[in-house]
Every structure is written in C-alpha cells, then in structure tokens.
Amino acid sequence: MSIDAPTLDGAILHDEIVAARAPWIRRIATGQTLRIVDLEGNQAVDFLIYNAHDDAERYSAQDTIAAQANIYLRQGAVLRSNEGAPMMTVTATAVAWHDTIGGACSVESNTLRYGHHTKSQHACVENFLLASAAEGRTKRDIVSNINWFMNVPVEADGTLGIVDGISAPGLFVDLRAEMDVIAVISNCPQINNPCNGFDPTPVRVIIAG
Amino acid sequence: MTSHATTADPRGAQSHARAQAGARAEAMPTLPPSQAQDLPEGVSGADVVWDEVIAGGGYASRRLARGTRLRLIDLKGEACVSLLLFNAEQPAERLNVADTVKVQWNAYLEPGRLLLSDMGRALATLVEDTAGTHDAFCGASNRASNGRRYGDGFNHGAHPNARDRLLLGAAKFGLGRRDVHPCLNLFKGVRIAPDGATELQAGPFPLGRHVTLRAEMEVVVVLANCPHVLDPRSDYVVSAVRATAWRGPTTPSDDPMRNASPEGLRAFLNTEDYYLR
Numbered sequence: 001m002s003i004d005a006p007t008l009d010g011a012i013l014h015d016e017i018v019a020a021r022a023p024w025i026r027r028i029a030t031g032q033t034l035r036i037v038d039l040e041g042n043q044a045v046d047f048l049i050y051n052a053h054d055d056a057e058r059y060s061a062q063d064t065i066a067a068q069a070n071i072y073l074r075q076g077a078v079l080r081s082n083e084g085a086p087m088m089t090v091t092a093t094a095v096a097w098h099d100t101i102g103g104a105c106s107v108e109s110n111t112l113r114y115g116h117h118t119k120s121q122h123a124c125v126e127n128f129l130l131a132s133a134a135e136g137r138t139k140r141d142i143v144s145n146i147n148w149f150m151n152v153p154v155e156a157d158g159t160l161g162i163v164d165g166i167s168a169p170g171l172f173v174d175l176r177a178e179m180d181v182i183a184v185i186s187n188c189p190q191i192n193n194p195c196n197g198f199d200p201t202p203v204r205v206i207i208a209g
Numbered sequence: 210m211t212s213h214a215t216t217a218d219p220r221g222a223q224s225h226a227r228a229q230a231g232a233r234a235e236a237m238p239t240l241p242p243s244q245a246q247d248l249p250e251g252v253s254g255a256d257v258v259w260d261e262v263i264a265g266g267g268y269a270s271r272r273l274a275r276g277t278r279l280r281l282i283d284l285k286g287e288a289c290v291s292l293l294l295f296n297a298e299q300p301a302e303r304l305n306v307a308d309t310v311k312v313q314w315n316a317y318l319e320p321g322r323l324l325l326s327d328m329g330r331a332l333a334t335l336v337e338d339t340a341g342t343h344d345a346f347c348g349a350s351n352r353a354s355n356g357r358r359y360g361d362g363f364n365h366g367a368h369p370n371a372r373d374r375l376l377l378g379a380a381k382f383g384l385g386r387r388d389v390h391p392c393l394n395l396f397k398g399v400r401i402a403p404d405g406a407t408e409l410q411a412g413p414f415p416l417g418r419h420v421t422l423r424a425e426m427e428v429v430v431v432l433a434n435c436p437h438v439l440d441p442r443s444d445y446v447v448s449a450v451r452a453t454a455w456r457g458p459t460t461p462s463d464d465p466m467r468n469a470s471p472e473g474l475r476a477f478l479n480t481e482d483y484y485l486r
Contacts, residue, residue, distance in 0.1 A: 056385070056386040056387050057386075060348065060391070061307070061348075061391060062306075062346065062347055062348025062349070062391050062392070063348055063351065063354075065346050065347055065348070065407060066346075066347040066348060066354070066407070066438045066439060067354075069406060069407045069439065070404070070405045070406050070407060071346060071401055071405045071407065072404075072405035082351070082372070082386075082389065083351055083352070083353065083372070084351040084352070084353035084354055085353070097405065101307060101310065101311075101316075101346065102307060102311050103305065103306075103307025103308055103311055104307075106308075106327065106329070107329075108327070108328045108329030108330075108479070109305075109308045109311070109312060109325075109327075109329050110329075111329050111475055111479065112308075112312045112325070112329050112472045112475045112476050112479070113311070113312055113472060115475070116475070125327075138301065139301045139327075140301050140387040140388055141387055142327070143390060143391060144305075144306060144307045144391045145307075152311075154316050154401040154405070156403070157315075157317075158315045158316040158317035158400075158401075159314060159315055159316075160310060160311070160314060160315060160316050161311075161314055162311070
C-alpha cells in the first residue's frame with residue numbers, strides 16, 4: 001500500500017522505529033513536523049505533548065474538543081493545551097479520524113475492563129510514567145491523551161468503545177509543532193481489545209524541518 | 210449600617226468591621242451546617258457537614274469522608290458546575306474522565322454511573338440525577354476562551370474562567386497547575402452527534418434540578434460554577450448552585466449500584482481493597 005504522504009519540508013532530523021510496546025520521547029521545535037507511520041496497520045499510538053518551556057502546560061483533550069466542537073481528530077485539527085494555546089496541528093493524515101476520548105490503557109483500568117488476571121500486563125500509562133520520569137514529571141502530569149490510529153465510535157445512546165481500526169499498513173499522521181513541545185509516545189501494548197489488532201507492532205517516527 | 214465616627218484608628222476600624230455581623234448574601238455558607246434548611250427527607254441537620262450556596266462565577270473545594278452524600282442543586286436553571294475529584298490521602302490519584310466513559314462503555318452520566326480514578330477505583334457514584342444534562346468532553350473554559358467570548362476572563366474581573374476557578378479550589382489543598390485535570394461539567398450537557406460533533410444542551414432548564422454524588426473514597430471535591438465553554442451567549446450567564454453534604458454509610462456489598470456491571474463491581478473491589486489496613 002502506498003503511504004501517499006506529502007513530502008516533508010526541510011531536512012530529516014530524526015528517523016526511528018519505535019518498537020512494539022515501547023515508549024518514546026523527543027523535543028520538537030516550533031515549525032518542525034513529526035510524522036508517525038502505522039507500519040503494519042491498526043497500531044494505536046498513545047500520545048501526549050508538553051510545552052517544552054513550561055511543562056505544566058500540556059495537551060488537553062477537552063480544550064481541543066471544545067475548540068473544534070468535535071471529538072474526532074481529523075486533518076486540520078489543532079491540538080490545544082490546557083490553557084487553550086495551539087500546540088500542534090494535524091497538517092496531513094491518511095486516516096479519516098483519530099481518537100482523543102479513549103484515554104490510555106493502564107494496569108489499573110485493565111483490571112476493570114478485563115479482570116484482575118491482566119494486572120501483570122504492560123500498559124500505556126507505564127510507558128508514559130517512565131518516559132516522563134526521566135525529565136522529572138510524575139503521575140500528576142499524565143492527562144487524557146490522543147490515540148493515533150485508534151477508533152472509538154459513540155452511538156446515539158452514548159454507548160462507546162474501542163473497536164476495529166480504520167487504519168492500514170503505511171498510513172500516517174503529520175503533526176506540525178506550533179510551539180516548542182516535548183512529545184511522548186506509548187506504542188500501545190494492549191492485547192485485550194482491537195486497538196492494535198490484538199498484536200502490537202512497531203511504528204516509525206520521522207521529524208523534519 | 211451603623212455609622213462610625215472613624216476608621217482612622219484600630220478600635221474604630223474594628224467597630225466598622227464588626228458592624229457587618231449578620232449580613233446576608235445570596236452566595237454564602239451555612240454555619241454551622243446543622244442549621245441548613247430544606248434537607249432531603251430523612252436527613253438530619255446533625256448529619257450535615259457542608260451547606261453552601263456557590264455564586265455564579267464562583268468556586269468551592271472541600272474534603273468529604275467516605276460515604277458522604279453531596280447534593281448539588283441548580284437553584285435558578287443556569288448553573289454549570291465543573292468538577293474535579295482527588296483521593297484526599299494521596300491526590301496524585303484523581304478522577305480520570307477517559308476511564309470513566311471507557312470503562313463504563315458510555316459517554317453520558319446517569320444514575321448509577323461511577324466516577325473512576327486513574328487507579329481503577331470508584332471515587333464516587335452518581336446516585337441521583339434529575340438533570341440528565343452533563344458533559345464529559347468539553348472541559349473547563351480558560352482565560353483565553355473567556356477573553357474571546359466576554360472580552361476578558363480574569364478571576365479578578367466580571368467573567369472568571371472555570372480553569373482558574375478550579376486552580377484556586379485545588380490550590381486551597383496545596384495542589385497546583387499540574388493537578389487541574391480533565392473535569393466533568395454538570396447541568397449543562399453535551400451530546401455527541403454521529404459525525405463526532407459536540408452538541409450543547411444549554412437550556413433553558415427548570416429551576417431546582419439536582420444531582421447527588423456518594424463519595425466512595427475520602428475525596429477532595431473541587432467545584433467551579435462558570436458558563437459552559439461552548440455556551441454561545443455573549444453575556445456571562447451563570448447562576449448560583451447550592452452544595453449540601455451529609456454523612457452516610459459506606460456502600461454495602463449488596464448495593465445495587467455497586468453490583469450493576471462487572472466493570473463497576475471490580476472498581477468497588479479495588480476501592481474496598483485500598484481501604485484494607
């Protein structure tokens with residue numbers, strides 16, 4: 001399948017494969033673009049961003065939703081901070097929409113959703129905590145995140161859930177930084193729902209600018 | 210008001226200050242709370258631990274013991290209460306709005322729904338709800354959004370924003386900007402359209418709608434009463450809300466709301482496990 005992605009402006013500054021189940025953290029300067037490629041298809045990429053100069057300002061799903069009056073992240077979506085400021089823009093994506101209401105899987109929420117037999121399984125909050133701990137952030141800094149390539153429909157009566165994805169091998173999302181940010185990824189290790197097709201796989205991250 | 214000869218000396222200033230005794234305002238607490246009026250049937254004044262009318266544009270924060278019931282009444286039909294919840298013992302544990310909707314497989318609050326923490330525990334249960342219009346998606350207004358709609362959004366001005374109100378409420382417990390987590394909005398609702406659009410339910414609503422929460426853990430609750438961030442009106446319209454809390458028993462093992470779903474039951478099991486000590 002063709003990625004059909006636009007050519008990235010500027011130099012390629014970083015190009016890395018993030019292993020299945022792994023965390024990733026990187027600073028991205030204003031104007032640079034982060035491209036995330038869903039290499040094998042339907043791999044949820046849990047994503048948080050912090051203002052690189054004041055990390056108490058961070059991505060806010062609720063501010064993002066309120067400002068665009070829509071829960072889905074589509075091409076053109078502006079990712080906003082808890083103080084309402086644009087942090088990144090979805091400049092291009094080959095996937096019709098992405099999720100920002102489903103949150104991250106955690107050891108603790110897995111015990112609710114699937115049962116206590118899952119308590120020893122790896123989870124996205126573990127990745128977020130460890131990646132952020134290296135820079136001094138803690139559990140207080142983990143907030144509702146984005147799930148690139150994940151599909152969470154909401155039905156008329158409010159029923160919602162993580163269902164089969166609408167991504168495919170090679171599909172991508174491009175994010176232009178509107179401020180200097182720290183981007184944190186958890187390449188989701190979940191095996192109890194379809195967000196990774198029950199088989200976590202690697203993703204590719206490219207920074208250009 | 211009593212007239213004063215002078216406030217130029219401490220005694221005169223004291224007399225002037227004390228002359229306010231007995232003054233009433235629409236928004237104020239009842240002290241002692243046992244004097245609260247219009248309590249729910251069966252609730253004794255002796256069990257009331259908090260009674261306060263919170264102004265439109267105002268806020269409050271309070272620690273509530275496990276089993277406490279908290280009733281919020283939209284007195285005049287224009288309240289919009291943004292709510293944060295923390296585990297009072299270790300506030301790094303707090304309400305997780307995403308888990309609350311995901312774990313319960315539903316976007317909308319209704320009686321029996323749990324407010325879940327990020328540690329897989331039930332912080333509170335929505336035990337009564339005569340409103341039915343609430344919002345888990347759009348969060349708090351902020352200084353910038355109020356500035357665009359009303360001209361300014363400062364706490365010291367006429368259009369306080371919900372985020373700064375939540376920050377003040379959290380600050381009273383030593384918490385800070387990192388602790389103002391995604392919130393729930395009560396009384397103004399948001400429904401999700403098939404294309405994902407957020408549709409505001411702004412009223413007009415009848416007076417006196419209420420919700421009652423049951424604290425399943427020792428919690429700090431932070432309430433900010435500011436216009437909904439999607440409220441399209443150019444005027445800052447928000448009316449007072451009354452908060453009343455009273456002592457109640459810890460949820461027993463045969464409680465129907467505890468046992469209503471397998472996910473919710475496991476949240477209660479985790480909460481009960483936390484309190485084994």
